[in-house]
Amino acid sequence: MKVLCIAAHPDDEVLGVGGTLAKHAAAGDEVEVMLLGDGEMARHETETQEAIERGEERRQEAREACKVLGVSTVTIHDYWGNQLDDVALIDVVRDVESKLESFHPDVVYTHYYGDLNIDHELVARAVRTAARPDPDSSVDRILSFETPSATEWAMPTADTAFQPTVFVDISEHLERKMEAIEIYGSEMRERPHPRNEASLRDNARLWGDKSGLEAAEPFELMLERRR
Template identity: 70%
Template structure:
Protein backbone atom coordinates (compact mmCIF):
# COMPACT_ATOMS: atom_id res chain seq x y z
CA UNK A 1 0.00 0.00 0.00
CA UNK A 2 1.23 3.52 -0.80
CA UNK A 3 0.82 6.20 1.87
CA UNK A 4 1.17 9.95 1.29
CA UNK A 5 1.28 12.67 3.92
CA UNK A 6 0.66 16.18 2.63
CA UNK A 7 1.77 18.68 5.27
CA UNK A 8 2.18 22.43 5.20
CA UNK A 9 5.52 22.62 7.02
CA UNK A 10 8.28 20.43 8.44
CA UNK A 11 7.30 19.31 11.96
CA UNK A 12 3.60 19.02 11.05
CA UNK A 13 4.18 15.49 9.76
CA UNK A 14 5.65 14.32 13.07
CA UNK A 15 3.28 16.12 15.44
CA UNK A 16 0.17 14.99 13.62
CA UNK A 17 0.96 11.61 12.09
CA UNK A 18 4.53 10.60 12.96
CA UNK A 19 3.62 7.45 14.87
CA UNK A 20 1.20 6.33 12.17
CA UNK A 21 3.78 6.86 9.42
CA UNK A 22 6.31 4.81 11.39
CA UNK A 23 3.67 2.09 11.77
CA UNK A 24 3.01 2.06 8.03
CA UNK A 25 6.73 1.67 7.39
CA UNK A 26 6.93 -1.21 9.87
CA UNK A 27 4.06 -2.91 8.07
CA UNK A 28 5.87 -2.72 4.74
CA UNK A 29 3.92 0.16 3.18
CA UNK A 30 5.57 2.71 0.90
CA UNK A 31 5.47 6.12 2.60
CA UNK A 32 6.22 9.54 1.11
CA UNK A 33 5.75 13.06 2.44
CA UNK A 34 4.99 16.24 0.51
CA UNK A 35 5.43 19.58 2.29
CA UNK A 36 4.18 22.79 0.72
CA UNK A 37 6.88 25.03 2.20
CA UNK A 38 9.67 25.05 4.74
CA UNK A 39 7.69 27.10 7.24
CA UNK A 40 10.45 29.53 8.18
CA UNK A 41 10.62 32.04 5.33
CA UNK A 42 7.58 33.90 6.63
CA UNK A 43 9.77 35.04 9.51
CA UNK A 44 11.85 37.07 7.09
CA UNK A 45 10.82 39.98 4.89
CA UNK A 46 13.31 39.06 2.17
CA UNK A 47 15.36 36.07 1.09
CA UNK A 48 18.53 37.04 2.91
CA UNK A 49 21.53 34.80 3.52
CA UNK A 50 20.28 34.22 7.07
CA UNK A 51 16.86 33.25 5.75
CA UNK A 52 18.35 30.83 3.23
CA UNK A 53 20.52 29.24 5.91
CA UNK A 54 17.50 28.75 8.17
CA UNK A 55 15.49 27.33 5.26
CA UNK A 56 18.25 24.89 4.33
CA UNK A 57 18.57 23.77 7.95
CA UNK A 58 14.84 23.12 8.19
CA UNK A 59 14.91 21.04 5.02
CA UNK A 60 17.85 19.03 6.30
CA UNK A 61 15.92 18.34 9.47
CA UNK A 62 12.95 17.15 7.39
CA UNK A 63 15.22 14.65 5.65
CA UNK A 64 16.65 13.53 8.99
CA UNK A 65 13.10 12.94 10.24
CA UNK A 66 12.40 10.83 7.16
CA UNK A 67 15.42 8.70 8.01
CA UNK A 68 14.35 8.48 11.65
CA UNK A 69 10.81 7.35 10.86
CA UNK A 70 11.99 5.03 8.12
CA UNK A 71 10.55 6.45 4.91
CA UNK A 72 12.72 7.48 1.99
CA UNK A 73 11.11 10.32 0.09
CA UNK A 74 10.31 13.79 1.39
CA UNK A 75 9.67 16.76 -0.91
CA UNK A 76 9.55 20.37 0.28
CA UNK A 77 8.06 22.86 -2.17
CA UNK A 78 9.10 26.51 -2.42
CA UNK A 79 5.96 28.40 -1.43
CA UNK A 80 6.54 31.21 1.07
CA UNK A 81 5.60 30.01 4.54
CA UNK A 82 2.30 31.03 6.13
CA UNK A 83 1.30 32.99 3.04
CA UNK A 84 -0.35 30.32 0.91
CA UNK A 85 -3.45 32.51 0.85
CA UNK A 86 -1.46 34.83 -1.45
CA UNK A 87 -1.15 32.00 -3.98
CA UNK A 88 -3.75 30.87 -6.51
CA UNK A 89 -5.32 27.74 -5.04
CA UNK A 90 -5.19 26.08 -8.45
CA UNK A 91 -1.37 26.26 -8.38
CA UNK A 92 -1.23 24.45 -5.04
CA UNK A 93 -3.77 21.90 -6.27
CA UNK A 94 -1.70 21.23 -9.37
CA UNK A 95 1.40 20.60 -7.27
CA UNK A 96 -0.53 18.10 -5.16
CA UNK A 97 -1.99 16.53 -8.30
CA UNK A 98 1.52 16.12 -9.69
CA UNK A 99 2.50 14.16 -6.60
CA UNK A 100 -0.62 12.02 -6.83
CA UNK A 101 0.09 11.27 -10.47
CA UNK A 102 3.68 10.21 -9.81
CA UNK A 103 3.18 8.29 -6.55
CA UNK A 104 -0.41 7.04 -6.93
CA UNK A 105 -1.14 6.79 -3.19
CA UNK A 106 -3.93 4.71 -1.72
CA UNK A 107 -4.18 6.67 1.55
CA UNK A 108 -3.55 10.38 2.17
CA UNK A 109 -3.05 12.07 5.53
CA UNK A 110 -3.32 15.84 5.66
CA UNK A 111 -4.26 18.74 7.91
CA UNK A 112 -7.60 19.36 9.53
CA UNK A 113 -9.52 21.87 7.42
CA UNK A 114 -10.59 23.95 10.44
CA UNK A 115 -7.11 24.75 11.76
CA UNK A 116 -6.14 28.27 12.75
CA UNK A 117 -3.06 28.23 10.52
CA UNK A 118 -3.97 29.37 7.00
CA UNK A 119 -1.39 27.08 5.35
CA UNK A 120 -3.02 24.10 7.06
CA UNK A 121 -6.43 25.11 5.76
CA UNK A 122 -5.16 25.47 2.21
CA UNK A 123 -3.26 22.18 2.35
CA UNK A 124 -6.46 20.39 3.37
CA UNK A 125 -8.47 22.08 0.64
CA UNK A 126 -5.83 21.38 -2.01
CA UNK A 127 -5.73 17.70 -1.08
CA UNK A 128 -9.51 17.39 -1.10
CA UNK A 129 -9.61 19.02 -4.54
CA UNK A 130 -6.70 17.12 -6.06
CA UNK A 131 -7.89 13.77 -4.69
CA UNK A 132 -11.50 13.97 -5.85
CA UNK A 133 -12.93 10.43 -5.99
CA UNK A 134 -12.95 10.18 -9.77
CA UNK A 135 -12.75 7.03 -11.85
CA UNK A 136 -9.10 6.10 -12.21
CA UNK A 137 -8.00 7.68 -8.93
CA UNK A 138 -5.94 5.41 -6.70
CA UNK A 139 -6.92 7.28 -3.52
CA UNK A 140 -9.35 5.32 -1.40
CA UNK A 141 -8.97 7.09 1.92
CA UNK A 142 -8.27 10.63 3.12
CA UNK A 143 -7.78 11.37 6.81
CA UNK A 144 -7.09 14.67 8.54
CA UNK A 145 -4.83 15.01 11.57
CA UNK A 146 -4.67 17.55 14.35
CA UNK A 147 -1.80 20.00 14.76
CA UNK A 148 -1.29 21.11 18.34
CA UNK A 149 -1.25 24.91 18.69
CA UNK A 150 -3.34 25.23 15.54
CA UNK A 151 -6.27 22.81 15.66
CA UNK A 152 -7.30 23.61 19.22
CA UNK A 153 -6.65 27.34 18.73
CA UNK A 154 -9.02 27.68 15.78
CA UNK A 155 -11.97 30.07 15.89
CA UNK A 156 -14.54 28.50 18.26
CA UNK A 157 -17.35 27.69 15.87
CA UNK A 158 -19.30 24.51 15.23
CA UNK A 159 -17.46 24.11 11.93
CA UNK A 160 -13.98 24.14 13.44
CA UNK A 161 -14.39 21.43 16.08
CA UNK A 162 -11.98 18.55 15.41
CA UNK A 163 -14.04 15.39 15.85
CA UNK A 164 -11.82 12.36 15.22
CA UNK A 165 -13.45 9.11 14.18
CA UNK A 166 -10.34 7.01 13.53
CA UNK A 167 -7.69 6.21 16.12
CA UNK A 168 -4.39 4.52 15.26
CA UNK A 169 -2.56 2.55 17.94
CA UNK A 170 0.99 3.94 17.98
CA UNK A 171 2.19 2.48 21.27
CA UNK A 172 4.93 0.40 19.64
CA UNK A 173 6.07 3.40 17.58
CA UNK A 174 5.64 6.13 20.17
CA UNK A 175 9.30 6.38 21.14
CA UNK A 176 10.31 6.62 17.48
CA UNK A 177 7.85 9.47 17.01
CA UNK A 178 9.23 11.36 20.00
CA UNK A 179 12.83 10.79 18.85
CA UNK A 180 11.93 12.18 15.41
CA UNK A 181 10.17 15.12 17.01
CA UNK A 182 13.33 16.08 18.89
CA UNK A 183 15.01 16.70 15.52
CA UNK A 184 12.76 19.74 15.21
CA UNK A 185 13.90 21.06 18.59
CA UNK A 186 14.01 24.65 17.30
CA UNK A 187 10.28 24.50 16.55
CA UNK A 188 9.29 23.09 19.93
CA UNK A 189 8.38 25.17 22.96
CA UNK A 190 8.88 24.78 26.66
CA UNK A 191 5.99 23.49 28.75
CA UNK A 192 3.37 24.74 29.32
CA UNK A 193 2.72 24.99 25.58
CA UNK A 194 0.75 22.65 23.32
CA UNK A 195 3.77 22.23 21.03
CA UNK A 196 6.08 21.03 23.78
CA UNK A 197 7.42 17.47 24.02
CA UNK A 198 5.46 16.99 27.25
CA UNK A 199 2.18 18.17 25.75
CA UNK A 200 2.52 16.10 22.58
CA UNK A 201 3.35 12.99 24.59
CA UNK A 202 0.44 13.57 26.97
CA UNK A 203 -1.93 14.29 24.12
CA UNK A 204 -1.22 11.01 22.33
CA UNK A 205 -1.51 9.12 25.59
CA UNK A 206 -4.81 10.83 26.40
CA UNK A 207 -6.28 10.00 22.98
CA UNK A 208 -5.14 6.44 23.54
CA UNK A 209 -6.81 6.24 26.94
CA UNK A 210 -10.06 7.50 25.40
CA UNK A 211 -10.23 4.49 23.08
CA UNK A 212 -8.65 1.81 25.25
CA UNK A 213 -5.07 2.15 24.02
CA UNK A 214 -1.82 3.32 25.59
CA UNK A 215 -1.08 5.85 22.85
CA UNK A 216 -3.00 6.85 19.74
CA UNK A 217 -3.08 9.41 16.96
CA UNK A 218 -6.58 10.71 16.13
CA UNK A 219 -7.93 11.36 12.64
CA UNK A 220 -11.11 12.67 11.12
CA UNK A 221 -12.15 10.54 8.15
CA UNK A 222 -12.71 12.81 5.14
CA UNK A 223 -13.33 10.20 2.45
CA UNK A 224 -13.31 6.44 2.18
CA UNK A 225 -14.03 4.39 -0.89
CA UNK A 226 -14.58 0.64 -0.66
CA UNK A 227 -13.56 -1.37 -3.73
Protein backbone atom coordinates in the same frame (compact mmCIF):
# COMPACT_ATOMS: atom_id res chain seq x y z
CA MET B 1 0.15 -0.16 0.34
CA LYS B 2 1.34 3.31 -0.65
CA VAL B 3 0.97 6.07 1.94
CA LEU B 4 1.40 9.81 1.38
CA CYS B 5 1.45 12.60 3.94
CA ILE B 6 0.92 16.11 2.55
CA ALA B 7 1.69 18.89 5.01
CA ALA B 8 2.45 22.58 4.97
CA HIS B 9 5.73 22.86 6.89
CA PRO B 10 8.55 20.75 8.35
CA ASP B 11 7.53 19.25 11.74
CA ASP B 12 3.81 19.13 10.84
CA GLU B 13 4.26 15.60 9.52
CA VAL B 14 5.77 14.42 12.81
CA LEU B 15 3.50 16.38 15.15
CA GLY B 16 0.33 15.20 13.48
CA VAL B 17 0.98 11.78 12.04
CA GLY B 18 4.53 10.74 12.97
CA GLY B 19 3.55 7.64 14.93
CA THR B 20 1.18 6.48 12.21
CA LEU B 21 3.76 6.98 9.45
CA ALA B 22 6.27 4.98 11.49
CA LYS B 23 3.67 2.24 11.92
CA HIS B 24 3.01 2.12 8.18
CA ALA B 25 6.73 1.93 7.45
CA ALA B 26 7.25 -0.84 10.02
CA ALA B 27 4.46 -2.81 8.35
CA GLY B 28 6.27 -2.63 5.03
CA ASP B 29 4.15 0.08 3.43
CA GLU B 30 5.81 2.56 1.08
CA VAL B 31 5.62 5.96 2.77
CA GLU B 32 6.35 9.36 1.26
CA VAL B 33 5.99 12.92 2.58
CA MET B 34 5.27 16.09 0.60
CA LEU B 35 5.81 19.48 2.26
CA LEU B 36 4.68 22.71 0.61
CA GLY B 37 7.66 24.70 1.89
CA ASP B 38 10.28 25.02 4.60
CA GLY B 39 8.13 27.47 6.59
CA GLU B 40 11.01 29.78 7.43
CA MET B 41 9.94 32.83 5.44
CA ALA B 42 6.97 33.30 7.74
CA ARG B 43 9.51 34.65 10.23
CA HIS B 44 11.30 37.08 7.92
CA GLU B 45 10.18 40.17 6.03
CA THR B 46 12.64 39.62 3.19
CA GLU B 47 14.63 36.73 1.81
CA THR B 48 17.86 37.41 3.67
CA GLN B 49 20.87 35.12 3.64
CA GLU B 50 20.02 34.13 7.21
CA ALA B 51 16.52 33.15 6.12
CA ILE B 52 17.84 31.12 3.20
CA GLU B 53 20.33 29.28 5.41
CA ARG B 54 17.77 28.57 8.10
CA GLY B 55 15.31 27.40 5.47
CA GLU B 56 17.82 24.88 4.20
CA GLU B 57 18.44 23.74 7.76
CA ARG B 58 14.73 23.09 8.19
CA ARG B 59 14.67 21.12 4.95
CA GLN B 60 17.52 18.98 6.19
CA GLU B 61 15.75 18.49 9.51
CA ALA B 62 12.68 17.28 7.61
CA ARG B 63 14.76 14.74 5.70
CA GLU B 64 16.41 13.49 8.90
CA ALA B 65 13.15 13.30 10.86
CA CYS B 66 11.38 11.44 8.08
CA LYS B 67 14.29 9.01 7.81
CA VAL B 68 13.79 8.19 11.50
CA LEU B 69 10.14 7.42 10.78
CA GLY B 70 11.01 5.18 7.85
CA VAL B 71 9.78 7.54 5.13
CA SER B 72 11.34 6.67 1.78
CA THR B 73 11.05 10.03 -0.01
CA VAL B 74 10.55 13.64 1.11
CA THR B 75 9.48 16.27 -1.44
CA ILE B 76 9.72 19.92 -0.36
CA HIS B 77 8.27 22.75 -2.45
CA ASP B 78 9.11 26.46 -2.27
CA TYR B 79 5.91 28.14 -1.09
CA TRP B 80 6.50 30.79 1.59
CA GLY B 81 5.21 29.93 5.04
CA ASN B 82 1.84 31.31 6.16
CA GLN B 83 1.32 32.94 2.78
CA LEU B 84 -0.50 30.30 0.74
CA ASP B 85 -3.46 32.66 0.67
CA ASP B 86 -1.34 34.95 -1.54
CA VAL B 87 -1.10 32.37 -4.33
CA ALA B 88 -3.74 30.85 -6.56
CA LEU B 89 -5.14 27.71 -4.95
CA ILE B 90 -5.07 26.01 -8.34
CA ASP B 91 -1.24 26.17 -8.26
CA VAL B 92 -1.19 24.21 -5.01
CA VAL B 93 -3.79 21.80 -6.33
CA ARG B 94 -1.69 21.13 -9.42
CA ASP B 95 1.39 20.39 -7.34
CA VAL B 96 -0.62 17.95 -5.25
CA GLU B 97 -2.14 16.39 -8.36
CA SER B 98 1.33 15.92 -9.81
CA LYS B 99 2.43 14.06 -6.70
CA LEU B 100 -0.66 11.88 -6.69
CA GLU B 101 -0.17 11.01 -10.35
CA SER B 102 3.48 10.07 -9.91
CA PHE B 103 3.19 8.15 -6.63
CA HIS B 104 -0.35 6.67 -6.81
CA PRO B 105 -0.98 6.53 -3.05
CA ASP B 106 -3.75 4.44 -1.56
CA VAL B 107 -3.97 6.54 1.60
CA VAL B 108 -3.36 10.27 2.07
CA TYR B 109 -2.91 12.06 5.40
CA THR B 110 -3.18 15.83 5.54
CA HIS B 111 -4.07 18.76 7.77
CA TYR B 112 -7.39 19.38 9.42
CA TYR B 113 -9.33 21.93 7.37
CA GLY B 114 -10.38 23.95 10.44
CA ASP B 115 -6.88 24.76 11.72
CA LEU B 116 -5.97 28.28 12.76
CA ASN B 117 -2.93 28.25 10.47
CA ILE B 118 -4.04 29.42 7.02
CA ASP B 119 -1.51 27.19 5.25
CA HIS B 120 -2.97 24.12 6.96
CA GLU B 121 -6.48 25.09 5.90
CA LEU B 122 -5.47 25.62 2.28
CA VAL B 123 -3.37 22.47 2.07
CA ALA B 124 -6.36 20.47 3.28
CA ARG B 125 -8.55 22.10 0.64
CA ALA B 126 -5.98 21.49 -2.10
CA VAL B 127 -5.64 17.83 -1.13
CA ARG B 128 -9.40 17.30 -1.04
CA THR B 129 -9.66 18.91 -4.47
CA ALA B 130 -6.76 17.05 -6.05
CA ALA B 131 -7.83 13.70 -4.56
CA ARG B 132 -11.49 14.02 -5.43
CA PRO B 133 -13.02 10.58 -6.08
CA ASP B 134 -12.44 10.39 -9.81
CA PRO B 135 -12.74 6.79 -11.10
CA ASP B 136 -9.06 6.87 -12.14
CA SER B 137 -7.79 8.12 -8.78
CA SER B 138 -5.71 5.71 -6.70
CA VAL B 139 -6.71 7.39 -3.43
CA ASP B 140 -9.22 5.41 -1.40
CA ARG B 141 -8.76 7.11 1.99
CA ILE B 142 -8.05 10.67 3.07
CA LEU B 143 -7.58 11.36 6.77
CA SER B 144 -6.97 14.72 8.40
CA PHE B 145 -4.75 15.03 11.46
CA GLU B 146 -4.49 17.54 14.28
CA THR B 147 -1.46 19.78 14.66
CA PRO B 148 -0.76 20.96 18.23
CA SER B 149 -0.99 24.78 18.51
CA ALA B 150 -2.95 25.02 15.25
CA THR B 151 -5.96 22.71 15.60
CA GLU B 152 -6.96 23.41 19.19
CA TRP B 153 -6.22 27.14 18.79
CA ALA B 154 -8.63 27.54 15.87
CA MET B 155 -11.59 29.92 15.92
CA PRO B 156 -14.17 28.40 18.30
CA THR B 157 -17.01 27.68 15.91
CA ALA B 158 -18.95 24.53 15.03
CA ASP B 159 -17.10 24.46 11.71
CA THR B 160 -13.65 24.34 13.29
CA ALA B 161 -14.21 21.69 15.96
CA PHE B 162 -11.86 18.76 15.34
CA GLN B 163 -13.98 15.63 15.74
CA PRO B 164 -11.81 12.57 15.10
CA THR B 165 -13.49 9.39 13.94
CA VAL B 166 -10.41 7.21 13.42
CA PHE B 167 -7.80 6.38 16.07
CA VAL B 168 -4.51 4.68 15.24
CA ASP B 169 -2.67 2.72 17.92
CA ILE B 170 0.88 4.11 18.06
CA SER B 171 1.85 2.48 21.35
CA GLU B 172 4.78 0.67 19.75
CA HIS B 173 5.80 3.69 17.67
CA LEU B 174 5.50 6.61 20.09
CA GLU B 175 9.20 6.55 20.90
CA ARG B 176 10.05 6.68 17.21
CA LYS B 177 7.83 9.74 16.88
CA MET B 178 9.54 11.39 19.83
CA GLU B 179 12.96 10.59 18.37
CA ALA B 180 11.91 12.30 15.14
CA ILE B 181 10.49 15.36 16.88
CA GLU B 182 13.77 15.87 18.76
CA ILE B 183 15.35 16.73 15.41
CA TYR B 184 13.02 19.75 15.28
CA GLY B 185 14.30 21.02 18.61
CA SER B 186 14.19 24.68 17.57
CA GLU B 187 10.45 24.36 16.87
CA MET B 188 9.64 23.01 20.33
CA ARG B 189 8.52 25.19 23.24
CA GLU B 190 8.58 25.07 27.02
CA ARG B 191 5.43 24.30 28.99
CA PRO B 192 2.82 25.59 29.16
CA HIS B 193 2.60 25.12 25.40
CA PRO B 194 1.16 22.20 23.41
CA ARG B 195 4.27 21.82 21.26
CA ASN B 196 6.76 20.24 23.66
CA GLU B 197 7.87 16.69 24.34
CA ALA B 198 5.90 16.19 27.54
CA SER B 199 2.69 17.58 26.07
CA LEU B 200 3.02 15.47 22.91
CA ARG B 201 3.42 12.33 25.01
CA ASP B 202 0.48 13.32 27.19
CA ASN B 203 -1.63 14.04 24.12
CA ALA B 204 -0.92 10.61 22.64
CA ARG B 205 -1.83 8.99 25.96
CA LEU B 206 -4.99 11.10 26.26
CA TRP B 207 -6.23 10.12 22.79
CA GLY B 208 -5.34 6.56 23.72
CA ASP B 209 -7.45 6.82 26.86
CA LYS B 210 -10.33 8.17 24.82
CA SER B 211 -10.15 5.32 22.31
CA GLY B 212 -9.20 2.37 24.51
CA LEU B 213 -5.53 2.32 23.48
CA GLU B 214 -2.24 2.95 25.25
CA ALA B 215 -1.30 5.77 22.86
CA ALA B 216 -3.06 6.98 19.75
CA GLU B 217 -3.13 9.56 16.98
CA PRO B 218 -6.59 10.86 16.04
CA PHE B 219 -7.93 11.51 12.53
CA GLU B 220 -11.05 12.81 10.93
CA LEU B 221 -12.06 10.70 7.95
CA MET B 222 -12.50 12.88 4.86
CA LEU B 223 -12.95 10.14 2.24
CA GLU B 224 -13.22 6.37 2.14
CA ARG B 225 -13.86 4.24 -0.91
CA ARG B 226 -14.28 0.50 -0.56
CA ARG B 227 -13.70 -1.23 -3.87
